[in-house]
Structures are given as C-alpha cells and as structure tokens.
Amino acid sequence: MAAIEKYNQAFVEVFGVKESALNDHFSKDNMKEWDSVHQLNIVAFLEEAFDIMLEPEDIMNMTSYEEGKTILARYNIEF
Amino acid sequence: MILNIDKHEVGSIAVIDSAGNELSYGGLVEFSEELVKVIPVRSVVFLLAGNDTGGIAWSIGLINNGIIPLLLNSQTDKDLFENLYAIYRPAFLCVPAEGAVEYGFECKTERWGYALLETGNKRYPVYEELSHLLPTSGSTGSPKLVRHSFENIEASALNISTFFNLKAGDRPLLVLPLYYTMGLSVVFSHLYVGATILVTNLSMTQREFWMFLKEKKATSFTGVPYSFEILRLMRFFKMDLPDLELLTQGGGKLSRELNLQFVEYTQKTGKRWIATYGQTEGTARMAYLSPEFAMSKCGSIGRAIPNGELFLIDEKGSVVEECNREGELCYRGRNVTLGYALKKEDLALGDERNGFLRTGDLAYRDEDGFYYIVGRIGRFLKLFGMRVGLDECEHIIKSRYPIDCACMGTDERMQVYITDPKYKESVKDELVGKTKLVASAFEIKVLPEIPKSKVGKILYSKLI
Numbered sequence: 001m002a003a004i005e006k007y008n009q010a011f012v013e014v015f016g017v018k019e020s021a022l023n024d025h026f027s028k029d030n031m032k033e034w035d036s037v038h039q040l041n042i043v044a045f046l047e048e049a050f051d052i053m054l055e056p057e058d059i060m061n062m063t064s065y066e067e068g069k070t071i072l073a074r075y076n077i078e079f
Numbered sequence: 080m081i082l083n084i085d086k087h088e089v090g091s092i093a094v095i096d097s098a099g100n101e102l103s104y105g106g107l108v109e110f111s112e113e114l115v116k117v118i119p120v121r122s123v124v125f126l127l128a129g130n131d132t133g134g135i136a137w138s139i140g141l142i143n144n145g146i147i148p149l150l151l152n153s154q155t156d157k158d159l160f161e162n163l164y165a166i167y168r169p170a171f172l173c174v175p176a177e178g179a180v181e182y183g184f185e186c187k188t189e190r191w192g193y194a195l196l197e198t199g200n201k202r203y204p205v206y207e208e209l210s211h212l213l214p215t216s217g218s219t220g221s222p223k224l225v226r227h228s229f230e231n232i233e234a235s236a237l238n239i240s241t242f243f244n245l246k247a248g249d250r251p252l253l254v255l256p257l258y259y260t261m262g263l264s265v266v267f268s269h270l271y272v273g274a275t276i277l278v279t280n281l282s283m284t285q286r287e288f289w290m291f292l293k294e295k296k297a298t299s300f301t302g303v304p305y306s307f308e309i310l311r312l313m314r315f316f317k318m319d320l321p322d323l324e325l326l327t328q329g330g331g332k333l334s335r336e337l338n339l340q341f342v343e344y345t346q347k348t349g350k351r352w353i354a355t356y357g358q359t360e361g362t363a364r365m366a367y368l369s370p371e372f373a374m375s376k377c378g379s380i381g382r383a384i385p386n387g388e389l390f391l392i393d394e395k396g397s398v399v400e401e402c403n404r405e406g407e408l409c410y411r412g413r414n415v416t417l418g419y420a421l422k423k424e425d426l427a428l429g430d431e432r433n434g435f436l437r438t439g440d441l442a443y444r445d446e447d448g449f450y451y452i453v454g455r456i457g458r459f460l461k462l463f464g465m466r467v468g469l470d471e472c473e474h475i476i477k478s479r480y481p482i483d484c485a486c487m488g489t490d491e492r493m494q495v496y497i498t499d500p501k502y503k504e505s506v507k508d509e510l511v512g513k514t515k516l517v518a519s520a521f522e523i524k525v526l527p528e529i530p531k532s533k534v535g536k537i538l539y540s541k542l543i
Contacts, residue, residue, distance in 0.1 A: 059312060
C-alpha cells in the first residue's frame with residue numbers, strides 16, 4: 001500500500017469519515033470531535049502502519065491532516 | 080457544611096483550574112451561601128459542568144444547599160439532552176455562560192462562567208436524603224440515573240481519603256469529568272482533607288496540559304486505562320516529575336503489560352501505584368490494591384476499601400466461601416447508592432439497597448483474599464473508561480433506522496451487527512455522533528438476520 005493510502009486510512013478509521021473528506025482543512029480547529037483520544041488513536045495507527053515511534057513533541061503537534069504529513073516526513077516517510 | 084468544607088482554613092486554596100481561576104475554601108463557603116438565596120431548596124438542576132473551577136464550585140454549592148444536581152457532560156448530544164429534559168423536567172439548568180442564550184430561558188444569575196437558567200418547570204417531591212444524580216452512561220444519554228445520598232458522599236470521601244492517605248498538602252490533577260463517578264470522587268475526597276484540586280479540561284496531548292501539571296506541581300494523577308495508554312504514548316516514563324507522588328487507576332482493567340510497566344516505573348521512582356475498582360452505584364471506589372502488592376498481585380482489584388466489605392455469591396444467591404471459585408462480586412458499605420431512577424417520580428424513592436450492592440461483575444478470590452475480575456454479567460462495555468450501555472446503543476440504532484441490530488463486544492471495541500449493508504456507514508456515524516467516541520471503537524458487521532430465541536430474545540452467544 002502506498003504511504004498516502006496508509007496515512008489516509010488512519011484518519012478514515014479514527015474519524016469514520018470518507019477519504020474524500022481529508023484535505024488541508026481537516027484539523028483540530030475545524031473538527032469538534034478531535035480530542036486527545038482521537039489524536040492518540042491517529043498516532044497509534046500511524047506508528048503501527050509505518051513501524052515508527054513518534055517523539056512526544058510530534059504527538060503534541062499532530063493536530064491536522066496536513067501537519068501530520070510534515071511530521072512523518074521527519075521519520076523518512078515520503079508521500 | 081458537607082465534607083467539612085467550612086472547617087478548613089478560609090484562605091487555603093480548594094481549586095485551581097488551567098484557565099487561571101482559583102477558589103479558596105472560604106470562597107466556596109460564601110458561594111454556597113449565595114446560591115441558597117437564588118434557588119429553592121430541593122429543586123432539581125441539570126448541571127452541565129466542565130472541568131473548571133466553576134464546575135466544581137456549582138457542584139458543591141448546589142449539593143451543600145440541598146439542591147439536587149444531575150451532572151451531565153457539557154457536550155451532551157442535543158437529542159439526548161432533550162430526552163433527559165423531557166423526562167426529569169428540571170426547575171433550573173446550570174450551563175456554561177457562553178451559549179446559554181440558546182436555551183431561551185431567563186438567566187437568574189451568572190457566576191464562575193456558568194449561567195443559572197430558570198425553566199419554569201414546577202418542583203416535584205424528592206427523597207429527603209437524595210444529594211445528587213449521575214448518569215449510568217455518560218455518553219449514550221440513557222435516562223437511567225444513579226441516586227446518591229448525603230451519606231454516600233461523606234462515606235466515600237472518608238474511605239477514599241483513608242486508603243490513599245490523602246492530606247491537605249496534596250494537589251491532585253483532575254482530568255476525569257465531574258459527571259463521571261471517579262472524577263467526582265476525586266473532588267469529594269480531596270475537599271474533605273482540605274487539599275488543592277488542580278482541574279483541567281485540556282487534552283493530554285496538549286503542551287499546555289503538561290505545563291499545567293508541572294507548574295502547579297501536581298502530586299497525584301487519577302485515570303482510567305486509556306489515560307495510562309496516553310501517558311505511555313506521551314513517553315511519560317522518561318519525564319522528570321518529582322512532585323508527582325501517586326498514580327491511581329480505575330474504570331476497568333488495564334492490560335497486564337501496561338500495568339507492569341507502571342508498577343516498575345513507580346517502584347523505580349519511589350512513587351505509589353494504586354489500582355482500584357469501583358462503580359457509579361458504589362459512589363466510585365469499592366476495592367483497591369495496596370502498592371506493596373502491585374507487583375505480586377498484578378491484575379487484581381485488591382481487597383475492600385476501609386469500612387467496606389466484598390464477597391461473592393453464586394447463581395443461587397449463596398455466599399461463595401472457597402477461594403478460586405467464580406461468583407458475582409457483591410459489596411456492602413455506606414457508599415452504596417440509593418438505587419436507580421428511570422423517571423422523575425423515582426426521585427421520591429428511598430433507599431432500595433440498604434448498603435448492599437450486586438456489582439454485575441464476575442470475580443474470584445485467591446487464597447490470600449485478593450479479588451480478580453473475570454467478566455461481566457451486565458450488558459455494558461467500558462470503552463475508553465466510559466461505560467457504554469449495549470442495550471442503549473441498540474436503541475439508538477433502532478430508533479433511527481428501520482433495521483434490526485445487536486450490540487456486543489469487549490472493552491476494546493464494540494461489535495454492532497446489522498441486517499442491511501446499506502446502513503453500514505450511517506449506523507457508525509450515528510453511534511459516533513451520539514456517543515462522541517472514536518469511530519474505530521465500533522465495528523459494524525452485516526448478517527442476514529440477528530439470531531433470536533423463540534420468544535424473540537437476541538442470542539448473543541450465537542453472534543461470535
């Protein structure tokens with residue numbers, strides 16, 4: 001599976017949204033339900049899918065669909 | 080005053096929240112005296128309390144005056160809120176001031192960020208010992224409430240502060256909501272000893288949360304299994320937190336692996352780790368595992384809390400005397416609540432339990448007297464530490480879609496069986512919307528039909 005598919009899958013699973021709903025505006029500020037449980041679940045999905053371990057700083061910054069890609073780039077994941 | 084709040088030093092701080100508000104013990108006493116002038120005693124009030132100073136001030140202020148709050152999640156779904164409102168007809172609502180206009184009621188007063196709204200509903204008879212009400216399920220908006228007494232409050236505060244060894248110098252960090260029994264018990268037990276509660280609505284993945292914990296020098300943290308998953312993910316074990324002295328866990332069973340990690344961490348750093356067991360019906364805690372047994376009895380809920388008694392009964396209702404045999408866990412103590420309410424008339428009911436509670440949990444006791452939970456008789460799950468009623472979820476689905484369904488599962492994930500693939504997405508959306516849980520907590524499966532007995536009862540055993 002391509003990186004972007006794996007990445008999208010995490011959001012689809014955690015938020016129960018369609019892949020088409022994922023865009024640059026998909027963020028904590030725009031999503032009422034985006035709480036720590038959702039955020040941590042995304043982190044857990046991504047860590048498993050990409051076999052990585054995020055630093056606490058990156059976990060705290062995982063607050064949007066867009067930002068997540070930037071964070072993963074630091075773990076050598078290319079989209 | 081309840082919990083001896085007026086016996087503590089007037090100037091000492093009772094509550095600090097992460098928005099920067101502070102409330103002293105003297106301030107709490109004054110606020111309580113103020114409230115009695117605006118609300119008639121024995122009124123029922125829906126209190127949509129957030130995790131802030133105001134939430135605690137209003138909870139305590141109301142209860143102390145013999146005004147009966149039903150504590151609710153301030154994020155409660157609108158339909159569910161209206162359903163509860165129609166059933167219990169509260170005379171007042173106490174809601175976050177921001178957005179209070181939307182209710183369309185007259186605002187009687189505004190204090191600590193909350194507006195008190197008068198609904199015009201008539202008061203009705205309630206039992207004299209009734210102190211407050213909590214939902215049985217914080218998320219599904221079930222109308223089933225747990226009726227608490229003033230004695231429950233005092234007893235649980237005394238018991239809990241005794242086995243945790245709480246003292247005035249403690250600064251517990253409260254992240255659990257007030258409408259959740261364990262969150263409220265943190266408040267009761269700490270106000271009782273004159274401690275300073277650090278309350279926050281910040282998410283544990285926010286930088287500000289960790290700043291609050293460190294700057295305000297929190298000495299204890301209470302969480303549900305999921306809170307400890309978060310701590311681990313946030314690399315808690317590597318943090319330097321010298322003030323944090325006590326970690327307490329409740330709200331369901333922690334995985335053995337995670338449990339041992341915390342045992343090891345606390346032993347290495349000289350902190351205390353205390354696993355507990357409780358239910359709303361028992362005003363939170365009923366059992367706890369002493370730190371010295373955290374390793375050797377890992378996975379056990381421990382023994383009864385001080386002034387309480389645990390025992391097991393078999394299917395016939397006789398007490399199970401021998402060890403290592405399963406039975407239904409029962410508890411006796413003054414923290415056992417009065418009973419349930421399903422409608423407003425039930426608030427006039429007296430004590431239906433007389434200090435005795437069948438927990439609905441299956442357990443056994445080992446040769447040293449330690450109890451272990453093995454399963455559940457009741458139809459509910461604890462997803463992310465929150466009790467979610469399976470029957471209520473079935474009701475949510477059936478009342479929205481023309482399909483049959485059955486819900487079951489584990490504390491990790493709920494399986495929802497439906498009969499029409501067309502509704503797969505929408506059923507999930509509806510459950511997520513109503514319960515506010517993570518979508519991955521629900522797995523929707525499609526079956527040609529739901530297996531049922533001759534009398535039409537769902538055969539859950541055939542679903543696996």
